[in-house]
Amino acid sequence: MSLLFTSRALRLTSTTTRPAARSSTQIYRTRFRTRHISPLQTTIRTLAIKLPNMAANIPLATLGANPEVAKKIQDLLLPEYDLVHICLNLDSAIAELPGVCAGGANAASLLPSSGLGSNVSRPAAERKVPRGIIFGAGISDGDLARVMDAVKKDAPETKVVRVTREAILAKGAQTPSPEIITKVLREILAAMVEKGEL
Numbered sequence: 001m002s003l004l005f006t007s008r009a010l011r012l013t014s015t016t017t018r019p020a021a022r023s024s025t026q027i028y029r030t031r032f033r034t035r036h037i038s039p040l041q042t043t044i045r046t047l048a049i050k051l052p053n054m055a056a057n058i059p060l061a062t063l064g065a066n067p068e069v070a071k072k073i074q075d076l077l078l079p080e081y082d083l084v085h086i087c088l089n090l091d092s093a094i095a096e097l098p099g100v101c102a103g104g105a106n107a108a109s110l111l112p113s114s115g116l117g118s119n120v121s122r123p124a125a126e127r128k129v130p131r132g133i134i135f136g137a138g139i140s141d142g143d144l145a146r147v148m149d150a151v152k153k154d155a156p157e158t159k160v161v162r163v164t165r166e167a168i169l170a171k172g173a174q175t176p177s178p179e180i181i182t183k184v185l186r187e188i189l190a191a192m193v194e195k196g197e198l
Contacts, residue, residue, distance in 0.1 A: 058189070058198055059128035060161065061085040061100060061117070063093045063147060064136035070116060072178035073185070081189055084128045086116035093147045101155035103129040131198050132159035134185065137168055159197055161188055 059082045064070045067088055074083040085100050087093040092113045099110050100119075108124040119127040133151065135144050144160070151158050163184055173180035192198045 057082050058132075058193070059084045059130050060132050060134055061087070061097055061130035062134040062136070063087045063090070063097075063139055063143075064134075065089075065138045066136075066176060067114065067116060069136075069176050069178050069181070070114075073182050074116070074118070076178060076182040077185065081185075082118050082128065083134075084117050084119040084130055085110075085112045086114050087112060088114045088116075090143050090146065094150050097130075097133060097147060098150045098154045101130050101133070101151050101158045103155070130158065132161045132192075134161040134163065136181075137163050137165045159192065161185070161192070163188070 057079055060077075062070060062073075062083055062085075064086070065088060067086075070083070070086050070088070074086065077083060085096065087096060096110055096112060100107050107129060108127050111120055122128070133147070135147075144162070148158075148160060163181060167184045168177075168180055171180045171183060189198065
């Protein structure tokens with residue numbers, strides 16, 4: 001009788017001192033606590049990567065021939081891209097863009113003779129320096145080269161953003177459509193941003 005009682009006591013002691021089984025959730029949390037990233041954390045990290053590019057408002061200059069089209073494209077490119085200086089002929093581009101793209105005190109005093117571009121409405125101290133120049137489809141390769149030869153002397157880092165007739169026609173536009181041109185431009189600019197060129 002005594003032995004039986006002792007045996008039961010041992011079994012009882014063994015049962016009551018055995019650690020409680022942990023759920024699979026507890027085991028997962030214990031083993032993977034340092035690796036676990038919640039969906040909210042993932043979203044925040046993703047936004048932290050994307051927001052700088054989204055909010056960059058990259059300043060650009062442009063040379064085109066049509067003021068109405070240029071103004072419409074300026075509006076359509078916002079907020080990611082900012083046309084700060086718009087030239088409408090070769091002479092003004094050669095005269096203005098080298099100094100504007102070089103930055104510094106002199107650049108702040110240079111306003112587009114066209115009267116177009118967001119720098120027109122900014123105080124001199126807040127005017128932006130273009131990182132690249134958009135050349136419309138109506139600008140010849142020779143004129144592009146002349147402008148860039150002048151610009152590169154003072155601002156060698158300035159990028160060329162070239163819109164071609166072929167790219168516009170491929171999108172279905174038969175006439176200068178600001179919407180189609182903007183679509184082509186956004187594709188070109190997004191690719192340049194992705195490569196770190198702007």
